Amino acid sequence: MKNFTFYNPTRIVFGQGTIAQVGAMARSYGSKVLLHYGGGSIKRNGIYDQVSRSLQQSGMTVIELGGVAPNPRLALVREGIELCRKEAVDIIIAVGGGSVIDSAKAIGFGVKLTEDEDIWDDYYMNTACSVRETLPVGVVLTIPAAGSESSISSVLTDWKNHIKRAVNCEALMPQFAIMDPETNYSLPAYQSACGAADILAHLMERYFTREQYNDLSDRFLEQAMRNVITYAPLVLKHPNEYRYRAELMWTGTLAHNGLLDRGRVGDWASHAIEHELSGQFDIAHGAGLTIVFPAWMKYVYHEHIDRFVQFACRVWDVSLTLDNKETIIEVAIDRLEAFFRSLGLPVRLSDAGIGNERIPQMVETAMIGRDSIGNLKQLVGTDIEKILKLAL
Amino acid sequence: MKNFTFYNPTRIVFGQGTIAQVGAMARSYGSKVLLHYGGGSIKRNGIYDQVSRSLQQSGMTVIELGGVAPNPRLALVREGIELCRKEAVDIIIAVGGGSVIDSAKAIGFGVKLTEDEDIWDDYYMNTACSVRETLPVGVVLTIPAAGSESSISSVLTDWKNHIKRAVNCEALMPQFAIMDPETNYSLPAYQSACGAADILAHLMERYFTREQYNDLSDRFLEQAMRNVITYAPLVLKHPNEYRYRAELMWTGTLAHNGLLDRGRVGDWASHAIEHELSGQFDIAHGAGLTIVFPAWMKYVYHEHIDRFVQFACRVWDVSLTLDNKETIIEVAIDRLEAFFRSLGLPVRLSDAGIGNERIPQMVETAMIGRDSIGNLKQLVGTDIEKILKLAL
Numbered sequence: 001m002k003n004f005t006f007y008n009p010t011r012i013v014f015g016q017g018t019i020a021q022v023g024a025m026a027r028s029y030g031s032k033v034l035l036h037y038g039g040g041s042i043k044r045n046g047i048y049d050q051v052s053r054s055l056q057q058s059g060m061t062v063i064e065l066g067g068v069a070p071n072p073r074l075a076l077v078r079e080g081i082e083l084c085r086k087e088a089v090d091i092i093i094a095v096g097g098g099s100v101i102d103s104a105k106a107i108g109f110g111v112k113l114t115e116d117e118d119i120w121d122d123y124y125m126n127t128a129c130s131v132r133e134t135l136p137v138g139v140v141l142t143i144p145a146a147g148s149e150s151s152i153s154s155v156l157t158d159w160k161n162h163i164k165r166a167v168n169c170e171a172l173m174p175q176f177a178i179m180d181p182e183t184n185y186s187l188p189a190y191q192s193a194c195g196a197a198d199i200l201a202h203l204m205e206r207y208f209t210r211e212q213y214n215d216l217s218d219r220f221l222e223q224a225m226r227n228v229i230t231y232a233p234l235v236l237k238h239p240n241e242y243r244y245r246a247e248l249m250w251t252g253t254l255a256h257n258g259l260l261d262r263g264r265v266g267d268w269a270s271h272a273i274e275h276e277l278s279g280q281f282d283i284a285h286g287a288g289l290t291i292v293f294p295a296w297m298k299y300v301y302h303e304h305i306d307r308f309v310q311f312a313c314r315v316w317d318v319s320l321t322l323d324n325k326e327t328i329i330e331v332a333i334d335r336l337e338a339f340f341r342s343l344g345l346p347v348r349l350s351d352a353g354i355g356n357e358r359i360p361q362m363v364e365t366a367m368i369g370r371d372s373i374g375n376l377k378q379l380v381g382t383d384i385e386k387i388l389k390l391a392l
Numbered sequence: 393m394k395n396f397t398f399y400n401p402t403r404i405v406f407g408q409g410t411i412a413q414v415g416a417m418a419r420s421y422g423s424k425v426l427l428h429y430g431g432g433s434i435k436r437n438g439i440y441d442q443v444s445r446s447l448q449q450s451g452m453t454v455i456e457l458g459g460v461a462p463n464p465r466l467a468l469v470r471e472g473i474e475l476c477r478k479e480a481v482d483i484i485i486a487v488g489g490g491s492v493i494d495s496a497k498a499i500g501f502g503v504k505l506t507e508d509e510d511i512w513d514d515y516y517m518n519t520a521c522s523v524r525e526t527l528p529v530g531v532v533l534t535i536p537a538a539g540s541e542s543s544i545s546s547v548l549t550d551w552k553n554h555i556k557r558a559v560n561c562e563a564l565m566p567q568f569a570i571m572d573p574e575t576n577y578s579l580p581a582y583q584s585a586c587g588a589a590d591i592l593a594h595l596m597e598r599y600f601t602r603e604q605y606n607d608l609s610d611r612f613l614e615q616a617m618r619n620v621i622t623y624a625p626l627v628l629k630h631p632n633e634y635r636y637r638a639e640l641m642w643t644g645t646l647a648h649n650g651l652l653d654r655g656r657v658g659d660w661a662s663h664a665i666e667h668e669l670s671g672q673f674d675i676a677h678g679a680g681l682t683i684v685f686p687a688w689m690k691y692v693y694h695e696h697i698d699r700f701v702q703f704a705c706r707v708w709d710v711s712l713t714l715d716n717k718e719t720i721i722e723v724a725i726d727r728l729e730a731f732f733r734s735l736g737l738p739v740r741l742s743d744a745g746i747g748n749e750r751i752p753q754m755v756e757t758a759m760i761g762r763d764s765i766g767n768l769k770q771l772v773g774t775d776i777e778k779i780l781k782l783a784l
Binding site: 001008009016216227230263 | 393394395396397398399400401402403404405406407408409410605607608611612614615616618619622623634635638639642643646651654655
């Protein structure tokens with residue numbers, strides 16, 4: 001177990017009817033709020049009205065910036081930074097899922113940069129974190145997936161150059177996150193499925209580590225994975241059942257709030273490769289992950305047999321004698337793929353209508369500014385190419 | 393799953409060599425520190441020197457108050473409050489286990505009370521929390537057990553009247569906790585065992601709830617219990633093995649930092665009954681719990697069969713057909729008692745040399761200011777008497 005620091009001060013307010021608290025919680029940071037959201041679904045399902053009413057009842061002046069797209073754009077972030085500066089905004093409230101939250105985080109720290117600092121060049125292209133402070137960000141979470149509601153991460157895409165990058169800094173953790181599982185009832189099934197896949201991927205990235213002797217984290221990760229595997233199909237089957245939505249939503253937060261990888265370094269190669277997929281093709285992040293992860297596993301497991309056998313036995317209940325280790329692992333990967341397919345998600349590039357044409361381009365972009373990606377096995381361009389070909 | 397709030401801003405710094413950070417961390421709260429500790433073991437094992445050196449190197453003025461006893465005393469707390477006021481202390485550093493930390497927390501909030509407020513009458517005898525602010529408290533943890541290093545709890549004993557009570561408030565969470573598993577190497581085996589029992593008890597209190605549909609918490613609690621059951625015997629067998637100490641220490645924190653009972657109300661009757669035992673006889677809290685918990689289980693399980701069967705199957709691997717539910721549960725309780733005995737801990741009052749003479753007194757004190765104790769089954773005096781008799 002490596003030495004570690006764990007610090008997560010985000011206040012989580014979880015449950016039915018909790019959105020009514022957003023105004024009072026935001027008000028303690030000032031009187032002017034930027035309400036940041038996506039494509040407008042929150043206007044159709046009533047969440048926009050609930051949030052607006054609460055903010056107004058608390059005497060807040062509301063400035064709006066909607067239009068965050070999945071795989072959020074640098075261009076809109078720059079617009080948000082200007083708006084916050086011009087209006088002297090005190091707090092940003094992100095209403096939505098990971099894309100909206102990541103965009104809000106980027107705006108929040110962009111506002112605090114000096115004139116000669118650029119959010120993209122200085123921060124997103126720089127893996128070492130140097131974010132010192134941000135405008136406070138509060139979250140009303142409507143999609144359990146990215147875990148951004150209490151994480152240190154923000155992912156942005158520069159669409160001009162098809163580059164998608166993450167920045168990870170303690171200062172990026174939101175002040176609070178309001179999580180009402182009822183907001184998830186109206187999610188399209190495909191979006192719920194992609195969210196579940198993203199949560200499972202966050203858990204697997206943390207699970208596949210070279211670190212030994214970090215058993216409590218292993219156990220928690222395994223059980224969080226089992227919870228996703230149990231409740232994601234139930235959510236699709238019973239979309240308005242509170243208890244299933246609640247399980248998935250809470251698992252999504254704990255999958256990514258920093259707790260479950262203390263004492264270890266996770267892998268994160270699959271996320272990096274997926275960023276090339278969604279950076280090139282704008283497919284949903286969750287659907288990109290279900291294509292990449294099984295291929296990554298097939299490529300790397302031979303060198304880390306013990307870890308993959310533990311994954312197979314403790315998560316997927318594979319029960320074969322231990323003289324069949326490679327078979328045990330292959331059965332687990334088959335079960336993972338069957339699980340993803342059962343949620344209606346792609347597990348091959350061809351399932352998403354993607355061929356091999358842009359593989360060289362993805363490999364090239366993935367390596368910009370990096371010597372390698374991934375930690376369980378450090379991958380270079382030729383490895384990434386092989387993994388993408390395994391995913392065809 | 394009930395609605396909940398989760399908030400825990402304690403910064404955990406975990407690992408070998410981390411005590412050297414205490415000075416820099418304390419310094420950010422001011423220049424005058426109260427160094428609070430117990431009976432002097434930290435002077436023998438070198439931890440006192442490490443902490444003092446770091447504080448002095450950071451330019452802190454150190455005031456000392458040692459002498460905290462197990463089951464910490466109200467009298468010493470009153471002394472600490474006076475000392476902090478007189479010396480205008482900025483931060484309290486607690487070096488020790490739960491008793492020292494609880495005492496430091498009580499001093500910290502006592503300092504902030506007004507002249508006409510009394511820490512005992514107004515706070516400890518009042519179950520509703522009204523602590524508004526405290527002096528900052530930092531922790532150097534040397535005993536994994538109470539979980540007080542990042543919890544909302546502080547337990548004190550009024551020895552004049554043999555009353556032991558807890559107060560639970562968000563404001564009581566320490567600012568930071570430094571946790572070096574190497575500090576545990578020198579713990580006597582009995583103290584390590586009592587600590588492990590306390591951790592397991594914290595997990596069981598949270599596990600035995602009437603709340604349904606809170607599966608992620610169930611799963612995490614079960615695995616944390618399994619981790620204690622796995623690593624406590626290894627710690628006793630290999631006291632200087634870092635990885636076993638580290639597992640137990642980290643599990644102890646997560647058992648009590650508020651995360652694992654979100655969405656539910658735990659039971660806590662066994663803790664309340666144990667407080668009578670250690671309030672009357674001054675036995676170790678952990679050893680009191682290993683006497684009370686099995687007796688409590690035998691008394692209540694008939695009314696909560698499903699919960700106890702899940703505990704038996706998922707924690708103790710009891711594998712019997714489900715038409716033997718009561719037997720399944722009895723086997724689990726047998727295994728729990730055997731586990732405690734294997735650690736050298738008592739499971740009957742007689743093991744601790746305690747007879748039935750003071751049962752009426754314990755029953756009476758337990759009910760002072762309360763209508764009932766416990767949540768899974770709400771217990772009154774006659775129930776407590778029966779449980780204590782089952783423990784004879």
